[in-house]
Amino acid sequence: MLQKYQHCLVSLIMAGGVVFCWLGYMYSTSLSPNEGPSKYDEELTWHPVVLSDRSQRKQAMLMEPVRTDVLTVTPWLAPIVWEGTFDPQVIDEAFRSYNLTIATTVFAVGKYTRFLHALLESAEKHFMTAIEEYIHQRANYIFCLDVDMIFHGRVGPEALGKLVAAIHPWFYWVPRSQYPYERRTISKAYIPQDHGDFYYQANIFGGAVEDVHRLTKTCREHLEMDKSAGVEAVWQEESHLNWYLWKNKPTKLLSPEYVWDDLRGQGAKEIKLVRFSSVIKNKAEVRENP
Numbered sequence: 001m002l003q004k005y006q007h008c009l010v011s012l013i014m015a016g017g018v019v020f021c022w023l024g025y026m027y028s029t030s031l032s033p034n035e036g037p038s039k040y041d042e043e044l045t046w047h048p049v050v051l052s053d054r055s056q057r058k059q060a061m062l063m064e065p066v067r068t069d070v071l072t073v074t075p076w077l078a079p080i081v082w083e084g085t086f087d088p089q090v091i092d093e094a095f096r097s098y099n100l101t102i103a104t105t106v107f108a109v110g111k112y113t114r115f116l117h118a119l120l121e122s123a124e125k126h127f128m129t130a131i132e133e134y135i136h137q138r139a140n141y142i143f144c145l146d147v148d149m150i151f152h153g154r155v156g157p158e159a160l161g162k163l164v165a166a167i168h169p170w171f172y173w174v175p176r177s178q179y180p181y182e183r184r185t186i187s188k189a190y191i192p193q194d195h196g197d198f199y200y201q202a203n204i205f206g207g208a209v210e211d212v213h214r215l216t217k218t219c220r221e222h223l224e225m226d227k228s229a230g231v232e233a234v235w236q237e238e239s240h241l242n243w244y245l246w247k248n249k250p251t252k253l254l255s256p257e258y259v260w261d262d263l264r265g266q267g268a269k270e271i272k273l274v275r276f277s278s279v280i281k282n283k284a285e286v287r288e289n290p
Contacts, residue, residue, distance in 0.1 A: 066084045066085055067082055067085055069269075069270050070082055070255070070270050072085055074197065074198075074249070074253060075197075076249045078161075078249065078250060078251050078252055078253055079252055079253070080253040080255055081158055081159065081252065081253070081255055081257075081258070082257060082270075082272070083255075083257060083272035083273040088156065088158070091157055091158050092156065092157065095156075095157035095160070100141060101139040101140050102128050102139065102140065102141045102142070102143070102160075103139035103141070103142040103143075103209075104123075104127070104143045104144075104145060104206075105142065105143075105144045105145070106119065106120075106145050106147050107144075113147070115147045115149075116147050118150055118279075119145070119147055119148075119149055119150060119151075122151035122152070123151050125151065126151035126152065126154055126155055126275070127151050127155045128155070128156060129154075129156070139209050140208065140209065141160055141206060141207065141208055141209065142209050143159075143164075143204060143205070143206030144204070144205055144206060144216075145203065145204050146202070146203040146204070146278070148279050149203055149204070149276055149277065149278050149279065150276070150277060151275065151276050152274050152275060152276065152277060153257075153273050153274065154275060155275050155276055159206075159252070159254055159258065160252075161207055161250070161251045161252030162251045163207040163208070163211045163212070163245075163248065163249075163250045163251050163252075164205060164207045164251070164252045164253070164254060165198075165200040165205050165241075165250040165254070166201050166203065166204050166253070166254040166255075166258050167198050167199070167200060167201070167253055167254065167255060167256055167259070168198075168199045168200060168201040168256070168259070169201070169256035169259060169260050169261045169264055170261060170264070171199040172198070172199075172255075172256050176194075176195075176196050176197075176199075177193070177194075179196055179199040179242075180199065180234060180235060181196055181199070181234075181239065181242060182233045182234050182235070182239040182242075182243070183234075184234075186229060186231050187231050187233045187234075187239070188222035188223075188225050188233075188240065188243070189222065189226070189233040189234075189239035189240045189242070189243045190243070191242065191243055191246055195246065196246050197249070198253065199242060200238075200241060200242055200245050200250075201238065201259045202237055202238040202241050203259050203276075203278060204258060204276060205241065207250075207251070214248075215241075215248070218240075218244055219237060219241060219244055222240050222243070223237065223240060256268075256271060257271055257272070257273055257276075258275050259276060259277070259278075260274045260276065260277035260278070261277060261278050262277050262279060263278075263280055
């Protein structure tokens with residue numbers, strides 16, 4: 001049932017009820033036009049992207065935007081990916097020019113391990129689905145996912161970028177004064193009032209390996225500093241993630257389609273397609289520290 005994933009599972013380490021999974025994907029892809037190569041891509045041979053006549057037949061109309069109901073670009077000109085803002089056929093063909101390895105980390109702690117099988121089974125159908133039969137030793141891109149999530153629709157190369165973050169499904173329509181940022185100056189996750197761009201959810205983030213490494217290293221150091229000071233940020237790791245992305249703007253944002261919460265249901269008219277969502281669960285029952 002999970003044959004495609006059996007050859008992709010690089011390591012499974014179990015210690016103290018913690019499961020760490022590293023899944024590697026070989027995806028035939030190229031960088032998008034606004035994404036330059038990082039030092040991890042130096043071994044790749046770069047060449048122009050050539051599309052077939054079939055892929056190019058639909059004209060992009062400059063004066064007819066495909067979405068007028070939502071923001072599709074940030075003030076720093078990073079795209080926000082929504083259903084209707086890209087052509088999957090064109091994206092897939094354009095991103096087939098290079099061989100890039102996309103790695104994914106999934107963390108499952110304690111009772112959260114029960115969600116792992118369903119996540120992998122749904123990822124096999126929807127997440128970067130052009131999987132080959134081998135894995136490069138070094139990844140070009142990496143995504144970090146929470147385990148209590150399910151894929152419902154395509155999450156493909158349109159999600160690739162140097163630093164990618166997802167907009168929280170509960171806060172994308174409210175003013176930033178209502179964002180649950182850490183507001184205490186004693187925490188390294190502190191964001192002052194009247195600052196910040198979006199509120200990002202930690203269920204999925206990623207990008208080029210070097211950029212994600214820098215993000216996670218900084219957040220870990222800040223978490224340790226807070227711990228030494230006897231402080232815990234209001235939303236723990238997510239608070240530190242939001243501080244980092246406030247200081248280091250993501251190059252691509254995923255709309256709430258890519259990190260939906262099933263508790264919100266299907267009533268939001270701007271959400272044309274739920275691609276990835278957190279499952280409904282009894283949080284008090286699965287969390288060791290509710």
